[in-house]
């Protein structure tokens with residue numbers, strides 16, 4: 118066996134944990150402004166007052182969840198009279214399950230499995246917090262999972278208006294949404310008390326992605342495993358999707374490819390091979406957040422020859438299927454473009470002069486199989 122070959126029981130990973138999706142990085146750079154705004158929002162709670170609500174906006178993989186987790190770590194180090202609870206709304210998508218999670222945080226056990234009514238569950242939480250003079254801060258992460266059935270309105274109402282009937286109960290909410298704006302129209306009774314501080318998380322720039330991934334690679338790989346040139350390839354592919362998760366996953370999978378070849382370092386080919394899987398991470402994540410109409414239009418684009426068509430043709434098909442007007446169609450196109458699922462360009466011809474060509478950014482079959490049903 119050649120000297121530069123990896124032995125079967127050797128590994129290139131110094132610490133594989135750092136590539137896991139739930140890993141919270143120790144260094145959280147390039148988000149100082151956002152962390153500052155979040156601290157500003159929770160500061161009143163440290164004095165026992167109601168915090169300012171916050172709305173974290175930005176595309177997937179821009180550090181919203183990480184910022185909230187970091188903030189909550191800081192709060193817990195600092196005080197016991199502010200109780201932060203992070204809710205992943207994809208897992209806890211109802212008012213009852215969210216309050217069960219809060220109950221568990223406060224009492225250390227899940228509510229009785231025989232089931233108690235929501236009112237009793239809530240009263241117990243609220244009265245305990247009021248008697249301890251503690252303030253509750255709840256982060257509703259990936260809030261779009263609470264849009265169906267207007268669950269979000271019921272939940273925000275409970276958090277933000279309950280002090281009217283239960284004096285002493287103080288709560289604030291941090292909402293995280295993987296979009297650049299909250300298009301959901303809240304019930305006016307909620308809207309009037311929510312009034313959040315908006316905190317934008319723009320996509321990381323190329324040099325920021327480079328710095329973050331380079332640090333992650335240093336933590337996770339043994340020296341010499343990843344060259345600067347190969348890292349550049351990973352960074353370019355990550356910047357294309359704008360989602361840092363793609364980059365982290367790509368580092369891990371490229372390294373596994375290198376190990377499979379029994380090589381001591383990652384090659385450009387390993388990265389390209391790994392990208393065949395990692396690139397779908399962004400696609401799958403984004404697809405989960407689409408509404409029915411958005412899914413319908415995306416599928417229509419994917420069904421066109423080579424996944425592209427003129428916007429006029431797409432509109433006729435969409436109109437027939439969804440019975441929606443042009444404004445709605447145009448709005449959905451803009452959103453699909455913002456999510457980097459499609460791209461648009463103009464041609465010189467068309468019935469009304471310049472015409473717009475819509476093209477899917479992914480292999481149509483990959484999109485169709487992932488949006489079935």
Ligand SMILES: Nc1ncnc2c1ncn2[C@@H]1O[C@H](COP(=O)(O)OP(=O)(O)OP(=O)(O)O)[C@@H](O)[C@H]1O
Pocket residue numbers: 137138139140141142144145146147148175176177178179180181182183184259294295318329361362365402
């Ligand atoms: N500034 C940063 N420094 C180091 N790692 C980061 C940074 N920002 C994000 N990450 C990493 O990128 C990954 C995605 O980040 P995070 O989950 O916070 O994004 P998000 O904006 O909440 O995404 P989504 O909208 O999809 O929920 C995480 O694994 C996180 O560790």
